[in-house]
Amino acid sequence: MAVGDVSFPKMHSIAGLTIGSSEAYVRYANRRDMVIFEIAEGASVAGVFTQSAFAAAPVILCKKHLLENSIRYLIINTGNANAATGQVGLENAQKTCEKLAELSGVQPNQILPFSTGVIGEQLPIERMLQGVQPALNSLNADSWEDAAYGIMTTDTTPKGASEQFELDGVTYSMTGISKGAGMIRPNMATMLSFVATDAPISQVLVQKLLSTTVEQSFNRITVDGDTSTNDSCIFIATGQAGGAQIQSETDSRYQVVLEVLSRIMLRLAQLIIRDGEGATKFITVKVEGGSETQECCDVAYSIAESPLIKTALFAADPNWGRIVMAIGKAGVPNLDSSKVQVWLDDVQICLDGGANPDYREEMGAAVMQQQEITIRVDLGRGIAQDTVYTCDFSYDYVKINADYRS
Amino acid sequence: MAVGDVSFPKMHSIAGLTIGSSEAYVRYANRRDMVIFEIAEGASVAGVFTQSAFAAAPVILCKKHLLENSIRYLIINTGNANAATGQVGLENAQKTCEKLAELSGVQPNQILPFSTGVIGEQLPIERMLQGVQPALNSLNADSWEDAAYGIMTTDTTPKGASEQFELDGVTYSMTGISKGAGMIRPNMATMLSFVATDAPISQVLVQKLLSTTVEQSFNRITVDGDTSTNDSCIFIATGQAGGAQIQSETDSRYQVVLEVLSRIMLRLAQLIIRDGEGATKFITVKVEGGSETQECCDVAYSIAESPLIKTALFAADPNWGRIVMAIGKAGVPNLDSSKVQVWLDDVQICLDGGANPDYREEMGAAVMQQQEITIRVDLGRGIAQDTVYTCDFSYDYVKINADYRS
Numbered sequence: 082m083a084v085g086d087v088s089f090p091k092m093h094s095i096a097g098l099t100i101g102s103s104e105a106y107v108r109y110a111n112r113r114d115m116v117i118f119e120i121a122e123g124a125s126v127a128g129v130f131t132q133s134a135f136a137a138a139p140v141i142l143c144k145k146h147l148l149e150n151s152i153r154y155l156i157i158n159t160g161n162a163n164a165a166t167g168q169v170g171l172e173n174a175q176k177t178c179e180k181l182a183e184l185s186g187v188q189p190n191q192i193l194p195f196s197t198g199v200i201g202e203q204l205p206i207e208r209m210l211q212g213v214q215p216a217l218n219s220l221n222a223d224s225w226e227d228a229a230y231g232i233m234t235t236d237t238t239p240k241g242a243s244e245q246f247e248l249d250g251v252t253y254s255m256t257g258i259s260k261g262a263g264m265i266r267p268n269m270a271t272m273l274s275f276v277a278t279d280a281p282i283s284q285v286l287v288q289k290l291l292s293t294t295v296e297q298s299f300n301r302i303t304v305d306g307d308t309s310t311n312d313s314c315i316f317i318a319t320g321q322a323g324g325a326q327i328q329s330e331t332d333s334r335y336q337v338v339l340e341v342l343s344r345i346m347l348r349l350a351q352l353i354i355r356d357g358e359g360a361t362k363f364i365t366v367k368v369e370g371g372s373e374t375q376e377c378c379d380v381a382y383s384i385a386e387s388p389l390i391k392t393a394l395f396a397a398d399p400n401w402g403r404i405v406m407a408i409g410k411a412g413v414p415n416l417d418s419s420k421v422q423v424w425l426d427d428v429q430i431c432l433d434g435g436a437n438p439d440y441r442e443e444m445g446a447a448v449m450q451q452q453e454i455t456i457r458v459d460l461g462r463g464i465a466q467d468t469v470y471t472c473d474f475s476y477d478y479v480k481i482n483a484d485y486r487s
Numbered sequence: 488m489a490v491g492d493v494s495f496p497k498m499h500s501i502a503g504l505t506i507g508s509s510e511a512y513v514r515y516a517n518r519r520d521m522v523i524f525e526i527a528e529g530a531s532v533a534g535v536f537t538q539s540a541f542a543a544a545p546v547i548l549c550k551k552h553l554l555e556n557s558i559r560y561l562i563i564n565t566g567n568a569n570a571a572t573g574q575v576g577l578e579n580a581q582k583t584c585e586k587l588a589e590l591s592g593v594q595p596n597q598i599l600p601f602s603t604g605v606i607g608e609q610l611p612i613e614r615m616l617q618g619v620q621p622a623l624n625s626l627n628a629d630s631w632e633d634a635a636y637g638i639m640t641t642d643t644t645p646k647g648a649s650e651q652f653e654l655d656g657v658t659y660s661m662t663g664i665s666k667g668a669g670m671i672r673p674n675m676a677t678m679l680s681f682v683a684t685d686a687p688i689s690q691v692l693v694q695k696l697l698s699t700t701v702e703q704s705f706n707r708i709t710v711d712g713d714t715s716t717n718d719s720c721i722f723i724a725t726g727q728a729g730g731a732q733i734q735s736e737t738d739s740r741y742q743v744v745l746e747v748l749s750r751i752m753l754r755l756a757q758l759i760i761r762d763g764e765g766a767t768k769f770i771t772v773k774v775e776g777g778s779e780t781q782e783c784c785d786v787a788y789s790i791a792e793s794p795l796i797k798t799a800l801f802a803a804d805p806n807w808g809r810i811v812m813a814i815g816k817a818g819v820p821n822l823d824s825s826k827v828q829v830w831l832d833d834v835q836i837c838l839d840g841g842a843n844p845d846y847r848e849e850m851g852a853a854v855m856q857q858q859e860i861t862i863r864v865d866l867g868r869g870i871a872q873d874t875v876y877t878c879d880f881s882y883d884y885v886k887i888n889a890d891y892r893s
């Protein structure tokens with residue numbers, strides 16, 4: 082079950098964007114598994130994608146289409162990742178785009194395709210193609226929640242975030258959804274997120290806003306350290322709510338949009354962790370006092386991905402030796418362990434690299450009982466910092482991943 | 488329970504080396520938890536140690552003493568790692584060496600101390616010091632099995648390997664022990680190994696032999712990817728069985744010693760995996776066709792440390808999409824996924840980056856039922872190769888690590 086507040090919010094509709102869905106029977110009958118976004122002409126669309134060398138066929142097409150043409154549609158299926166599917170997989174992704182192009186009167190390279198699900202199996206392409214028209218028939222500005230359900234795999238909750246904000250007296254909306262119960266879901270193949278605003282933002286700045294905010298949100302979460310073949314995150318600015326286009330970072334409106342987008346991306350990313358496979362706790366790992374951000378990030382991930390720390394978190398065991406182990410193995414050059422401090426929330430467990438003499442086991446045990454815990458580390462060698470979000474490692478993680486395909 | 492053949496062999500004694508042990512009550516009463524090795528004068532001794540920035544106090548002293556003096560004793564305790572213990576921890580390790588030096592008539596820096604067990608607690612130094620004389624009193628050439636038991640933590644079996652070999656008509660022995668139920672045991676703090684021969688080998692070559700063989704043995708195993716604070720591996724050549732000292736790699740006897748040591752180190756390392764926490768399967772990950780060894784090693788570890796692959800192995804699910812996921816995320820520059828092949832034993836599951844059309848699920852399922860499985864990958868871009876050994880990830884892994892300290 083998901084950890085903490087995962088409530089689905091009121092989703093503000095985005096002028097210039099409608100959403101439809103259908104039951105295409107990609108893997109299971111009688112479930113919504115195809116979603117289409119229709120985007121008004123003139124929108125700015127940006128994407129970031131998995132770094133995997135086994136990037137899925139739809140990821141390859143997405144990158145190509147973003148370079149070639151203006152984007153008018155997104156088409157997403159769940160149940161099959163279309164990854165490690167070779168030339169046939171690429172042709173199937175292309176056929177999906179061609180079908181939607183034919184029915185909607187745009188070019189195939191104005192469409193971005195997305196797939197999520199099992200890796201290494203071919204799409205049931207005939208059923209997929211038959212699902213396109215029904216999805217188009219249901220296009221509607223108020224279907225964000227349907228879309229959030231329609232892209233789920235083993236997620237236990239739909240994931241959404243939405244805000245309204247004002248720029249120069251005009252009210253704009255920003256709304257997004259995500260899916261994934263782990264940064265990595267190789268079997269179910271992974272994390273997707275789609276965020277849109279009706280604010281007017283240039284293509285260059287839409288990409289910059291996305292690249293900037295993804296760094297501190299989706300690029301700072303981990304369930305199991307496994308990077309998927311299909312991770313994709315898309316940001317759309319339709320510009321349909323009026324106002325002059327934002328074309329420069331020095332435009333004072335840029336900073337407002339950046340802050341709203343940062344909050345929405347962080348919420349969508351954290352929702353994935355709260356719904357992490359088998360998760361019973363939501364963990365924030367904050368590393369301060371580094372000489373550079375990268376080493377703080379390395380230490381944070383070393384802690385957040387350690388199976389021994391994650392099982393101790395599951396057991397509510399304040400076994401802080403495992404935390405210094407993870408700091409020690411993170412590869413920080415010339416780290417002086419005698420300057421390292423570690424806290425569980427506000428309880429200092431490690432002082433100057435050794436046990437804090439004022440620490441008592443019951444103090445750590447009290448923090449470990451909580452559903453939400455911050456592990457804070459000070460490396461004592463600078464002012465850089467970074468934060469990563471993760472969950473614990475439970476029997477259910479093994480159960481979910483050992484039993485899923487069978 | 489340990490996987491496959493973990494039988495304890497006949498342990499050939501080493502001329503010039505005796506072993507004693509005692510019950511020092513480091514953590515638990517009524518168990519052998521202190522071991523002393525006495526080494527004859529004139530032996531060559533080499534060590535390799537953890538790369539952790541939180542290296543334990545005894546590791547720090549070991550490195551110092553190896554540089555300063557000839558080594559005459561090893562003293563090892565289980566139950567407490569003496570790691571993350573600050574200045575007091577260093578003083579305790581020093582006191583242990585001083586006590587043994589006083590009782591045996593050598594200098595303190597002729598002694599190498601080792602600790603394994605819980606991180607972050609101070610040694611019970613008074614009880615430790617009282618344990619030294621009883622251990623000295625029991626020194627004996629035939630106590631290798633006692634020593635193997637005496638260094639165990641949560642290991643379920645003692646781990647030993649022993650061979651005899653002939654150089655220029657002289658028969659020599661080589662014998663070693665190891666402990667650890669994971670490359671990483673932060674709570675129990677980790678892997679130790681001690682190997683000795685009575686062959687005559689120079690100090691320089693002993694270090695070279697150890698550094699060379701550790702690379703393809705202890706540096707190629709993983710249970711959970713967590714590097715401990717206390718990993719130590721020691722190789723001793725007493726030279727007490729006669730013959731002229733081997734002083735050059737061009738000496739034909741060097742190659743024989745290298746081969747024997749390689750076999751013993753690999754066996755001792757594999758025994759740790761066979762006894763891995765919660766292990767039900769022994770997995771060999773062999774990556775071939777790389778443009779350099781490092782990228783083969785990176786891919787092999789990416790597979791061997793993936794929680795999703797390890798849970799699939801536990802479930803005997805031939806879920807090969809998870810394997811291509813791990814290859815894809817390994818960071819190999821410009822990897823062409825269409826040239827990648829993957830086999831489970833001799834069953835090719837992935838052909839040219841996609842599903843092998845001749846593959847049927849039952850073929851993979853049959854391999855996955857085995858206790859010992861080889862995952863073989865061909866990257867299709869060169870002739871380099873590397874091999875890593877690991878185990879699966881079971882409910883018992885979570886149980887052992889969630890419940891251990893409580």
